[in-house]
Amino acid sequence: MDFDAMFNAQLDDLKQEGNYRVFAELERRCGAYPRAKSHDDLTPDEVTVWCSNDYLGMGQHQDVRDAMKAAVDSCGAGAGGTRNISGTNHHHVRLEAELADLHRKEAALLFTSGYVSNWAALSTLGSRIPDAVILSDALNHASMIEGIRHSRARKVIWKHNDPEDLDRKLAVLPANAPKIVAFESVYSMDGDISPMAEIVEVAEKHGAMTYLDEVHAVGLYGPRGGGVSEREGLADRITLIEGTLGKAYGCVGGYITGSAALCDFIRSFASGFIFTTALPPAVAAAALTSVRHLKTSQVERQAQRRQVARLRAKLDAQGIPHMDNPSHIIPVMIKDPVKCRMLSDILMRDWGIYVQPINYPTVPKGTERLRFTPSPLHSDADIDRLVEALTVLWKQCALAHAVA
Ligand SMILES: *Cc1c(COP(=O)(O)O)cnc(C)c1O
Secondary structure: OOHHHHHHHHHHHHHHHOOOOOOOOEEEOOOOOOEEEEOOOOOOOEEEEOOOOOOOOHHHOHHHHHHHHHHHHHHOOOOOOEHHHHHOOHHHHHHHHHHHHHOOOOEEEEEOOHHHHHHHHHHHHHHHOOOOEEEEEOOOOHHHHHHHHHHOOEEEEEOOOOHHHHHHHHHOOOOOOOEEEEEEOEOOOOOOEOOHHHHHHHHHHOOOEEEEEOOOOOOOOOOOOOOHHHHOOOHHHOOEEEEEOOOOOOOOOEEEEEOHHHHHHHHHHOHHHHOOEOOOHHHHHHHHHHHHHHHHOOHHHHHHHHHHHHHHHHHHHOOOOEOOOOOOOEEEEOOOHHHHHHHHHHHHHHHOEEOOEEOOOOOOOOOOEEEEOOOOOOOHHHHHHHHHHHHHHHHHOOOOOOOO
């Protein structure tokens, strides 16, 4: 068997479809975000990153860096083991307390990433709760889908952000079956936000547990950065809130929060928690500083909102169509994988503007897009330059304009 020939054949198919992923090799310039040095000869040396999930630039925050350096100097580079075998560091325990407080829950549990936290928590709940049925929003993230699949629990998919469909699907299940409603707050591809109060109400009506992924909302929404559930005053009615330390908090790692019993249950049974080396203590120390900072500081959130509104208004003024949504994510629809890739390449090469094309399977075919995430660190001049570039390219590529 010629395995490489087989691999290459499938890769060629991806390339033909325009869905082959090419990574931009960058070095983020600490202290100068959103600038990064580009290691591609065909692009300018310095580029402006327009698609980072470090939404508030916390990765370069002085206090966060100081905390990380201090912990490296006091504890060293790695955790030294799994949480069970010598790897539980004081910094992990402090961070878990901070996260529990962030969502006003009894307990929290850290994972090596948000992906792992979803995968491990959902697979454990689905497999360990006898006869569990998991009701999953149709657009849930891959990490939730994989966790549910791995649990082998019965899965029911409900229409995206549709509490009435959820209600109907819950109603036909056996009354005594344990039910878990899994959904997100901010959906990162369309930037839409779930109707959380209605979903919680429907779940409560049927006695279902609620599992909420707040990955794209923590740090950004709510007066303390506790996410949409905090902003809406719903956190105490949600059974499990999951989040990441890798996006608005600018570090890496994932977590769940909930009751003490729930977190102890996952801690005790989740393979994806137990059998892997704990996060470096320095990462935990840095994340703790970032979470704490964003609990009290509104400056970053306010500045981000201003720049998001500014980019939207400028796009509108030029008739460049973007998806209307109530979040900080601005998808500009291209609806063609090859054009999407091409626009991204031209922006990078001719303008030093980096925005990764979002193609299938991340989004459905025919909905390919460029997805912009303005941060407090993007200046007004950065925004003007981006809109200028898009305006020029729109004319060159004969792309459709929004009807005013
Ligand atoms: C990015 C993402 C995750 C995974 O978080 P990581 O910390 O990056 O592993 C989980 N859920 C959603 C909705 C995401 O977008």
